[in-house]
Amino acid sequence: MSQYLDISLQQDQPNLSATQKKFNQLLKKLDQQKNLLAEWQHAQQDIQHQAAKELLPAYTQLHQLYFQQLEMLWQHKLKNKLTKRYKEILDDRIAHISAQLMRVNTLTELQCDEVSRIFHYFQPDSSASTEKNFNTAVPEFAEEMIINLQKEMIKKMVCQEMGVDVTVVDFDFDVEDIDGLVAKINEKIEQEFLQSLDEAEKISIEKQMQRERAKEQKKLEKQEYAKKMANQSLKSIYSKIAAAIHPDRELDEVKKVEKTEILQMTNQAYEKKDLFTLLKLQQYIGKDVSTAQKSYADEQLKFYNTALETQIEELDIEIEEIIDSFDWGSHIALFSSRKIKTKDLYKKYKTDLKNVQESIQHSEFIVKHLQDPTNLKSLLLDAYF
Numbered sequence: 001m002s003q004y005l006d007i008s009l010q011q012d013q014p015n016l017s018a019t020q021k022k023f024n025q026l027l028k029k030l031d032q033q034k035n036l037l038a039e040w041q042h043a044q045q046d047i048q049h050q051a052a053k054e055l056l057p058a059y060t061q062l063h064q065l066y067f068q069q070l071e072m073l074w075q076h077k078l079k080n081k082l083t084k085r086y087k088e089i090l091d092d093r094i095a096h097i098s099a100q101l102m103r104v105n106t107l108t109e110l111q112c113d114e115v116s117r118i119f120h121y122f123q124p125d126s127s128a129s130t131e132k133n134f135n136t137a138v139p140e141f142a143e144e145m146i147i148n149l150q151k152e153m154i155k156k157m158v159c160q161e162m163g164v165d166v167t168v169v170d171f172d173f174d175v176e177d178i179d180g181l182v183a184k185i186n187e188k189i190e191q192e193f194l195q196s197l198d199e200a201e202k203i204s205i206e207k208q209m210q211r212e213r214a215k216e217q218k219k220l221e222k223q224e225y226a227k228k229m230a231n232q233s234l235k236s237i238y239s240k241i242a243a244a245i246h247p248d249r250e251l252d253e254v255k256k257v258e259k260t261e262i263l264q265m266t267n268q269a270y271e272k273k274d275l276f277t278l279l280k281l282q283q284y285i286g287k288d289v290s291t292a293q294k295s296y297a298d299e300q301l302k303f304y305n306t307a308l309e310t311q312i313e314e315l316d317i318e319i320e321e322i323i324d325s326f327d328w329g330s331h332i333a334l335f336s337s338r339k340i341k342t343k344d345l346y347k348k349y350k351t352d353l354k355n356v357q358e359s360i361q362h363s364e365f366i367v368k369h370l371q372d373p374t375n376l377k378s379l380l381l382d383a384y385f
Helices: 018-079 084-101 109-121 140-162 178-195 199-245 253-271 275-285 289-294 298-324 329-335 342-370 373-380
Strands: none
Touching: 018 084, 018 109, 018 275, 018 298, 018 342, 018 373, 084 109, 084 373, 140 178, 178 199, 199 253, 199 275, 199 298, 253 275, 275 298, 342 373
């Protein structure tokens, strides 16, 4: 079956209504998002495949070099007599490398234990027992620090988006619940606004807010009803297709195979609430496409439009989840003014690989020079060490 059947209402039909025009627009948007999702899925698989061959082995090599540095620096700390200044620099470097290695999963169990022992040596409670399970070895204070940094970033981002000062967020919130944070901010702004009014103004504003809430509630109820009717429309289309083909009754083997394939596609589309595919399948088995198109009444199209909008939102979420599955880190600033594209993912990968390869070269240089104790002081004073 062709995937490019045109189920949009003909643009040359006279006097297309706003609902009919919206139907056409949503079909076009949905098709674009389906293609975009497929593009991101391909890019994700491609990058993961490349990373497995190039980037992950490079990181493993880099972590081994870091571990060698850590061991050598620790031995220098135990054996060499240094001034207070050099001792402080050396301790800072050892603590820094051990903290980096506490978060990797490419070391052996023995190496993990050694890193954990050195890391905890530099913590306030150095007598605390180290964790055998390296994946849980990150101290609680480090996790708390990361969560606090996340909260600060989210707080600034949300407040900037809402056009309010960050000082309005003087309460704790869940970093996983952005909608809850926005609701709390709005509630606080509303309360502060009401407190600034006199009694008469307060009563008037509260009544206005009640009307707005009632209007919003009515809108939500309409949306829920539209979704319910859209689901009924999906069921109706599904039933019509299933009733029309009946592959088990087909005597022609070629047609039977085709109808079985169509029924499987219909079942999959119905399970996914994929109105777009169901409409195409309905058109494909229909005898008179133009008649079917003309039968789309505005009331019916409203429900179709709701289902299409929901489907587009779900595709958008899938795309965002793929984008968010990658660590953009410092790269994200480059795309703050536009949407991230798949070509950006490939650029990011090349940059990451180049950075790791350069870090490997630099680490190899350090390991080589640390073998000679006379190089230690000069390395400690090197800003790039």
